[in-house]
Amino acid sequence: MKLRLSIILLSTVLLLNSFTTDQSVKQQATETLKPYILKEAAWAMLQQPITVTAETSPRSSGGKHDFYSEGDYWWPNPTDPNGPYIQKDGLTNPQNFVAHRLAMIRFSRIIGALASAYKITHDEKYVKQAVVHLKAWFIDPETLMNPNLQYAQAIKGVATGRGIGIIDTIQLMEVVQGIEAMENSSSLNKETLAGIKSWFSQYLTWLTTHPYGKDEMNAKNNHGTCWTMQTACFAKFTGNQELMKFCSDRYKEVLLPTQMATDGSFPLELKRTKPYGYSIFNLDAMTTICQILSTKDNDLWNYQTTDGKSIKKGVEFLYPYLKDKNSWPYPHDVMHWESWPTAQPSLIFGAAAYQNQQWLLTWKTLDHDPQDEEIIRNLPVRHPLIWLN
Structure with missing residues (x-):
């Protein structure tokens, strides 16, 4: 009896040790996804390509190839219907122009899905289809998007961008990660790849030099985090x-020290009208920065400030509320609660970084196919297989 119990215990230990390796995280993620x-x-x-040239807005100050969007929380002024819009934080105006944003999200989903399928099956048909969309967005002079965001989140009567x-x-970002997952395919030629990298190099120049x-x-909340996240992704x-x-x-000198409290929370996000969603979003962005930039010699996953702030502490703070939303002790979000x-990518990235089985199991039980457009928009990582190297 004792021998049998010892064998069972030993088997359990071996299973847990195997389960919590990074390779096992990839295997579990593949099986789940x-x-x-x-x-x-x-x-x-x-799907056929749909780029920014497919639809335009008369309110845009840009041209046919310029990305245009309007601020989500801005509405007509009831006392001056034809005047400048006014802000209602957290409340999205459904009449604002978002066609370009939706087209870009669609593009991201297409490339993420095709690259993930290629990673699983190694079938060249997925790469060939991806190339059609990549050329339309970044190379074809008739349909490409200009490499800047000068006219994004405009506000009627207030700002052109x-x-x-x-x-x-x-x-x-998932377009870029998808390309990297397909980079060695014979269906993605060097000329096309060079053209795409040139587009992103131009965009990086704009991101780092334009006043916008x-x-x-320099934004102090999730916007500053997301600037760093995407700049890191495109720079890599x-x-x-x-x-x-x-x-x-x-990340080490500004984002972590100024945005995180010593308990792992993000006070600036908790003050918003959607504290739960914004806290999740900012944690996802910070963990994605760690996923992009960490190396053996520069491990952001295990970096901590002098007062003990770390990304691990951030995941540990939010994890109980991801596992059980009803335990959230702060106000509920005004929309999309x-x-x-x-x-959430923070869970699977954290599980891989810290070999945490509990986080991985929770990730597996959560929704892998969200339908709410607001949630999809605020998921910077929707296809984690192309991120797990």
Whole structure:
């Protein structure tokens, strides 16, 4: 009896040790996501490109190839219907122009799905279809998007564009990750790849030199986090080591020290009208920065400030509320409360980084196919297989 019990205990220990390795996280993630990926990839195989040139707004100050969006929380003034819009924080105006944002989200989903399916199956058909969309957005002069966000998050009567609009291109991160997952495919030729990298190099120049880019970089909440996250992603893709170091230093010296409290929470997000969703979003962005930039010699996952702030503490703070939303001790979000959480990237990235089985198991039980457009928009990572190297 004792021998049998010892064998059972030993087997359990070996299983847990195996289960919590990074390789096992990838295996578990693949098993969990495979049916979703193949279904979405089948949809993506049927889609034709839709870029910013497919639809325009008469309120845009830009041209046909310029990305345009309008501030979500801005509404007509009831006392002056034809005058400048007024703000209602957290309340989205459904009449604002978001066609370009939706097209970019669609593009991101297509590339993420096709790249994930290619990673699982190694079938070149997925890459060939992805290339059609990549050329339409970044290379074809008739349909490409200009490499800037000068007209994003405009406000009628107030601004033709704002730095705050730069957050819209977090959708391009999974495009970049998808390209990296397909980079060695014979169906993605060097000329096309070079053209895409040139586009992102130009966009990085705009992000780091234009006043809008500088404003967004210096934002004190999730907007500053997302500037660093996407800049790091695009810099890694284009081989810009200087910018990668800048983003790593900014995470360690600015984002973590100024945004996180010593308990792991994000006070600036907790003050918002959607404290739960914004806390999740900012944690996802910070963990994604760690996923992008961490190396053996510069491990952001295990970096902590002199007063003990770390990304691990951030995941530990939010985890109980991701596991059981009803335990959330702060006000509920004014919109979309019912749609959070989903299978958040902070959980699977954290599980891989810290070999945490509990976080991985919770991630597996959460929603892997959200339908709420607001949630989809605020998920910077929807296809984690292309991020797990």
